[in-house]
Amino acid sequence: MTALSMDWKKFHLYFTLPFGVTLLLAGCYFSGIEFLQNLITPTFENMDVKQRREFGILENLQNIILLAMVVMAIRGARRHSLPLVKWGFAGIAVFSIFIFLEEIDYGLHFYEIIAGVSHEDAVEVRNWHNEGDRTSTTKQIVDIAMVVWFGLFPFAAHGVSRPKWRIIAPDRYSVATLIAAFLIRTIAHTLRDQGLGEGGGMQKNTSEFRELITYTVFALYLYELAFKRDLAAFFRRNDE
Numbered sequence: 001m002t003a004l005s006m007d008w009k010k011f012h013l014y015f016t017l018p019f020g021v022t023l024l025l026a027g028c029y030f031s032g033i034e035f036l037q038n039l040i041t042p043t044f045e046n047m048d049v050k051q052r053r054e055f056g057i058l059e060n061l062q063n064i065i066l067l068a069m070v071v072m073a074i075r076g077a078r079r080h081s082l083p084l085v086k087w088g089f090a091g092i093a094v095f096s097i098f099i100f101l102e103e104i105d106y107g108l109h110f111y112e113i114i115a116g117v118s119h120e121d122a123v124e125v126r127n128w129h130n131e132g133d134r135t136s137t138t139k140q141i142v143d144i145a146m147v148v149w150f151g152l153f154p155f156a157a158h159g160v161s162r163p164k165w166r167i168i169a170p171d172r173y174s175v176a177t178l179i180a181a182f183l184i185r186t187i188a189h190t191l192r193d194q195g196l197g198e199g200g201g202m203q204k205n206t207s208e209f210r211e212l213i214t215y216t217v218f219a220l221y222l223y224e225l226a227f228k229r230d231l232a233a234f235f236r237r238n239d240e
Contacts, residue, residue, distance in 0.1 A: 007173070015176035018216045022184050025058050026209050030188075030196040041200045044113060052201045054109045058208055065215040066100040069093075069222055076226030085231045092222065102127045139207065142214065146181075150174040150217055167234045170221045177217040185210040 028036040041052040053059050073093035077086045104110070105126040111117070129138055150170050157169035188206040191197065202208065225231065 010171065010173045011176060014171070014173040014217075014220065015180050018177055018213045019180035019183065021061075022180070022209050022212050023187070025061075025212070026184065026188050026191070029058075029200055029202060030191040032196060037197070037200050041202060051109050051112075053205065053208065054105070055113075058212060059103070062208075062212055062215050063100060063103055065212075065219050066096055066103065069096040069215075069219050070100070072219070072222050072226045076222070079226065080231055082232040082235065084235065088231075089226065102129050146178060146214070146217070150221070151178050164234050167229050167231060168225070170217075171224060174217055174221065177213060177220070181210050181213040181217075184213060 025040060029040040031037065038056075040056040040058050042055045043052065044055070070093050073089045073096060077089035077093070080086060080089070101107075108126050129135055151174070154169045154172040154174055157165040158172070185207070188209045192203060192206050197203065197206075
């Protein structure tokens with residue numbers, strides 16, 4: 001990944017696109033321009049300000065990526081013949097559905113806006129991951145896992161004598177996506193700390209911008225596994 005050997009197509013896919021899109025969305029939210037901010041956190045009558053983001057572009061891009069991951073996992077299960085690999089993709093599909101349902105609060109905010117439920121009467125416990133310390137704990141675990149799996153493992157796999165590890169290793173350009181996530185996190189927190197975005201309902205949820213990039217890097221990795229890799233070769237003993 002030197003400057004001379006840079007694969008610019010991959011660089012744009014793994015860095016420019018996720019960073020550019022998320023930066024644009026962050027710019028809309030922190031701009032202070034009502035129309036642009038409403039694209040991220042739309043205003044609805046009688047709705048709790050904390051729930052507004054559920055109907056915005058940012059959250060729904062996350063949902064689209066999660067649904068795309070479900071489709072890729074199902075297609076990956078159909079494409080690969082090894083039963084163990086099929087079950088692996090099936091597990092990914094189920095887990096992606098679970099994360100999707102968690103993200104949309106199991107449809108609660110859609111029901112509440114259609115039924116005209118006021119925010120005073122809205123359900124308080126809306127999902128599993130936002131209860132207690134689960135959010136912060138989950139973020140810490142995911143952050144560590146991402147650094148190891150997407151930041152270190154791709155390079156370690158290419159440095160060992162057994163090439164089979166490269167079959168399951170993420171693309172080395174995944175580290176560019178991690179850098180994009182770090183930059184977005186820094187930018188979003190800095191703008192928030194400067195008092196920008198007040199009243200938009202995301203002052204305590206600016207991590208949603210980084211979360212979009214998190215889902216993106218997992219989706220790119222899943223695409224590689226589902227359509228680009230011969231995963232059965234990883235389990236063949238004669239390849240060790």
